[in-house]
Amino acid sequence: MEQTLQDSVLVADYIKGDEKALELLINRHSHRIYSFIFSKVYDKDVTEDIFQDTFIKVINTLKRGNYNEEGKFLPWVMRIAHNLVIDHFRKNARMPKFEGSDDFNIFSVLGDQALNVEKQIIKDQVEADVKNLINGLPEDQREVLIMRMYKDMSFKEIAKQTDVSINTALGRMRYAIINLRKMVEKNQIILTN
Amino acid sequence: MEKIYTNEKLHAESLKPKKSTIEFLLSYSKALSVIKYKKLEFDTLVN
Numbered sequence A: 001m002e003q004t005l006q007d008s009v010l011v012a013d014y015i016k017g018d019e020k021a022l023e024l025l026i027n028r029h030s031h032r033i034y035s036f037i038f039s040k041v042y043d044k045d046v047t048e049d050i051f052q053d054t055f056i057k058v059i060n061t062l063k064r065g066n067y068n069e070e071g072k073f074l075p076w077v078m079r080i081a082h083n084l085v086i087d088h089f090r091k092n093a094r095m096p097k098f099e100g101s102d103d104f105n106i107f108s109v110l111g112d113q114a115l116n117v118e119k120q121i122i123k124d125q126v127e128a129d130v131k132n133l134i135n136g137l138p139e140d141q142r143e144v145l146i147m148r149m150y151k152d153m154s155f156k157e158i159a160k161q162t163d164v165s166i167n168t169a170l171g172r173m174r175y176a177i178i179n180l181r182k183m184v185e186k187n188q189i190i191l192t193n
Numbered sequence B: 001m002e003k004i005y006t007n008e009k010l011h012a013e014s015l016k017p018k019k020s021t022i023e024f025l026l027s028y029s030k031a032l033s034v035i036k037y038k039k040l041e042f043d044t045l046v047n
Helices: A002-014 A019-041 A045-063 A073-095 A117-135 A140-148 A155-162 A164-186 B017-029
Strands: B032-035 B040-045
Touching: A002 A019, A002 A045, A002 A073, A019 A045, A019 A073, A019 B017, A045 A073, A045 B032, A073 A117, A117 A140, A117 A164, A140 A155, A140 A164, A155 A164, B017 B032
Parallel strands: none
Antiparallel strands: B032 B040
């Protein structure tokens, strides 16, 4: 209780401009906050960074006069540290870091991009289904869809080759897709692997 | 006598921030001043 009170007094002093109060607060709680961060990240360098960022946030908030949790300094700082730990893990999930160590196994990083037998069979099946569906389209729509999707032609080129306007080519493509969807729904075909 | 191979645990004592980190924070705090003017807020960092 006494320490809580002292924390709040130190915080108030710091807000008033007493820099020494911050030093006391950091020294008082550094071990606990540092241990907390380390217990989550297990890396001293990362812990050091997060510890520093935590107190930068603390300093910024206090100096701006935005602190309003009087008497709860440590839980507040711990929450900031906790949020920064979460940010760290989120960032690492997006950009995994691979430590260079003797145990490092390159195959844990490099995946086998080739499809296995099961996936290959499914892929062949899906492709065969799509082919059958396309063959079920009216001639003008099938023509536009094949030129666009398989021959990678622009609508301008398609319009020129089929001797229709661009809008007609676009409309045929649209109806081709609508009709494909209808056929998929009608025949209950699953086109995912 | 069997040898017990365990990883050396980090001692509680070593779980403290580096002195340089704390010094940086204290310097940062001293250098930072926030000036408020009406609804605006300005941060200045003096080296």
